[in-house]
Amino acid sequence: QYELERSALYALKHKFNDPFLNDNWTGLQCYENMAFWYGIQCINGRVTAILLEGRGLSGTVSADAFVVLSELVTLSFKNNSLSGNIMDFSSNLKLKDIVLSKNMFDGPIPRSLLSLNFLESLQLQENHLTGTIPEFNQSSLTAFNVSNNNISGPIPGTHTLKSFSAASFSNNGPNMCDSSNSGTCYYSENDTAGDSRKKYVLTIFLVFDIIGLVTVILLLILYCKKSRQLKKLIERYRLEEKDDDLELEEGSNSYKESKYESNIHAEEKRLSNANEEKGNLIFMEDEAGFDLNDLLRASAEGLGKGLFGNTFKAKMEGRPTVVVKRLRDLKPLSNEEFTKLIQIIADQKHPNLLPLLAYYYSKDEKLFVYRYAKNGNIFNRLHGGRGTRDRIPFRWSSRLSVARGVAGALEYLHLNPNASHCPVPHGNLKLSNILLDENDKVLVSDYGLTSLIALPIAAQRIVSFKSPEYQNSKRVSRKSDVWSYGCLLLELLTGRLSAHSAPPGINGVDLCSWVHRAVREEWTAEIFDMEISVQRSAAPGMLKLLQIAIRCCDKVPEKRPEMTEIVREIDNIKAVESDDEEELSADQSLTDESYSTNASSVMVVGGGRSRLKQ
Ligand SMILES: Nc1ncnc2c1ncn2[C@@H]1O[C@H](COP(=O)(O)OP(=O)(O)OP(=O)(O)O)[C@@H](O)[C@H]1O
Numbered sequence: 161q162y163e164l165e166r167s168a169l170y171a172l173k174h175k176f177n178d179p180f181l182n183d184n185w186t187g188l189q190c191y192e193n194m195a196f197w198y199g200i201q202c203i204n205g206r207v208t209a210i211l212l213e214g215r216g217l218s219g220t221v222s223a224d225a226f227v228v229l230s231e232l233v234t235l236s237f238k239n240n241s242l243s244g245n246i247m248d249f250s251s252n253l254k255l256k257d258i259v260l261s262k263n264m265f266d267g268p269i270p271r272s273l274l275s276l277n278f279l280e281s282l283q284l285q286e287n288h289l290t291g292t293i294p295e296f297n298q299s300s301l302t303a304f305n306v307s308n309n310n311i312s313g314p315i316p317g318t319h320t321l322k323s324f325s326a327a328s329f330s331n332n333g334p335n336m337c338d339s340s341n342s343g344t345c346y347y348s349e350n351d352t353a354g355d356s357r358k359k360y361v362l363t364i365f366l367v368f369d370i371i372g373l374v375t376v377i378l379l380l381i382l383y384c385k386k387s388r389q390l391k392k393l394i395e396r397y398r399l400e401e402k403d404d405d406l407e408l409e410e411g412s413n414s415y416k417e418s419k420y421e422s423n424i425h426a427e428e429k430r431l432s433n434a435n436e437e438k439g440n441l442i443f444m445e446d447e448a449g450f451d452l453n454d455l456l457r458a459s460a461e462g463l464g465k466g467l468f469g470n471t472f473k474a475k476m477e478g479r480p481t482v483v484v485k486r487l488r489d490l491k492p493l494s495n496e497e498f499t500k501l502i503q504i505i506a507d508q509k510h511p512n513l514l515p516l517l518a519y520y521y522s523k524d525e526k527l528f529v530y531r532y533a534k535n536g537n538i539f540n541r542l543h544g545g546r547g548t549r550d551r552i553p554f555r556w557s558s559r560l561s562v563a564r565g566v567a568g569a570l571e572y573l574h575l576n577p578n579a580s581h582c583p584v585p586h587g588n589l590k591l592s593n594i595l596l597d598e599n600d601k602v603l604v605s606d607y608g609l610t611s612l613i614a615l616p617i618a619a620q621r622i623v624s625f626k627s628p629e630y631q632n633s634k635r636v637s638r639k640s641d642v643w644s645y646g647c648l649l650l651e652l653l654t655g656r657l658s659a660h661s662a663p664p665g666i667n668g669v670d671l672c673s674w675v676h677r678a679v680r681e682e683w684t685a686e687i688f689d690m691e692i693s694v695q696r697s698a699a700p701g702m703l704k705l706l707q708i709a710i711r712c713c714d715k716v717p718e719k720r721p722e723m724t725e726i727v728r729e730i731d732n733i734k735a736v737e738s739d740d741e742e743e744l745s746a747d748q749s750l751t752d753e754s755y756s757t758n759a760s761s762v763m764v765v766g767g768g769r770s771r772l773k774q
Pocket residue numbers: 463464465466467468469470471483485514530531532533534536537588592593595605606
């Protein structure tokens with residue numbers, strides 16, 4: 161759907177051919193609730209508003225331009241020079257505001273607008289519209305204006321249309337409003353379509369009423385009959401039970417014992433359930449700086465819906481801001497099993513791992529609490545705001561520090577003695593799980609969570625399960641983390657969306673295959689993201705990191721390097737500090753030739769068959 165929406169917006173851009181939009185409407189249009197394009201608003205990655213007012217746009221917008229934008233709530237092209245017929249909105253059932261005033265639209269007002277049950281405002285004034293007004297009768301419609309067109313009357317006498325003043329209809333064709341007396345408009349005497357619809361609805365209600373009444377009477381009769389039968393049965397059962405008790409007292413007492421035992425079990429179960437129902441906030445660090453009451457009083461803001469559940473930012477007065485992850489789709493785990501797995505996660509301590517502050521366990525609710533990473537995630541840093549003036553370039557030294565931080569954290573997870581209990585040390589390594597704190601320190605989150613989730617769900621959504629070995633042998637291992645790390649490096653180097661970690665609804669590229677092809681076909685200069693390829697002196701480092709990434713992506717897990725080896729190699733890559741103007745000027749961007757003067761070694765890829773020219 162994301163791609164379809166993007167194509168629809170691209171078609172609009174093409175139609176408008178406006179230099180500003182041509183420049184600005186590139187890259188991702190939305191990510192979750194963030195919009196990256198001018199005049200667009202998004203919720204959950206879907207376009208909810210298009211606001212392009214007074215931009216001097218011209219041309220004819222095709223009738224089906226908005227068909228795929230089914231989440232659209234607001235559309236405004238006010239004060240442009242758009243022409244042609246008004247578009248078909250019959251697929252945009254969530255539309256509330258349509259503002260097309262002060263344009264050059266002609267033709268009739270489409271009847272498809274009658275199907276918009278949430279429509280609140282329709283502004284079509286100052287166009288060249290003709291025909292008559294459809295019978296708008298939506299109770300939601302509170303603002304309506306078709307003045308200054310060539311529409312003919314009379315106005316349909318619906319309740320909704322009668323509620324608007326003459327100003328909404330003035331300056332139109334014949335039989336609409338009296339131009340000498342602006343207070344008088346002509347309404348059709350009887351709203352025949354409305355009346356017959358009303359009659360039809362009333363008949364249907366009457367039929368349903370009768371059917372309902374008959375059903376209730378029948379059910380009552382049936383209930384009386386059944387309850388009499390039930391009473392008889394209970395009486396009979398009581399008599400039989402008395403007889404049984406007498407028999408057992410006379411014989412052995414085994415029945416009584418087993419009854420007592422089962423009572424104990426029931427009580428134990430009830431107590432443990434009650435305990436689980438109540439729940440507790442358990443702190444993994446001594447100095448968390450807040451308690452359960454603070455958390456319950458906190459103001460919450462949704463950060464997104466992830467694989468493990470919804471994530472919220474909780475602000476507490478005078479306390480550190482935290483992030484609460486509400487877990488869902490977990491394996492059926494008892495309190496004890498859950499606690500054991502949490503302890504393994506909490507035991508992982510590394511400067512580049514986001515520590516688990518606390519957790520909450522009850523029968524119906526399982527929460528994880530983390531410290532809030534102020535500077536957001538690397539996915540947004542890398543892909544967000546491209547093509548806009550707000551975009552701050554994400555340069556080589558910052559990308560290298562992300563690669564270093566993540567490698568260090570992964571090495572720690574892989575070597576940790578507790579790792580033997582964890583089948584997949586991280587399992588879900590992707591850019592949205594790499595965070596930056598207020599000092600831009602890299603923090604890897606969501607490690608170890610895969611051990612809590614049910615396998616069928618993990619197999620569908622978790623990054624490690626998209627590795628070649630899972631496709632071939634249905635197994636994942638630490639080497640699957642290395643593969644995910646390779647994909648992550650390629651995303652950092654190319655600035656392209658990776659298919660393995662792209663959010664739902666967004667199509668990414670299979671970067672491992674893409675880069676292999678680029679290297680084979682020797683268009684290496686196009687591999688690197690423009691924001692870093694302009695940093696000429698960083699070229700040797702970029703090429704080294706690319707080489708590491710390609711080795712990590714090897715289809716055969718055993719051929720992939722260990723994280724320790726990777727950390728050592730990355731430590732030898734130099735970050736370039738000088739970001740001087742000359743170096744960054746776009747016309748000096750790297751070509752294959754400039755790579756060849758910068759680098760000194762020959763990179764051998766895929767068992768020595770293809771070479772990356774340097
Ligand atoms: N501690 C945190 N500080 C700041 N932002 C966070 C924190 N934890 C998560 N986020 C952000 O909140 C959003 C939702 O996170 P969540 O982990 O639920 O989903 P995800 O990372 O998109 O997917 P997945 O569940 O597969 O990891 C993401 O943008 C994530 O980067």
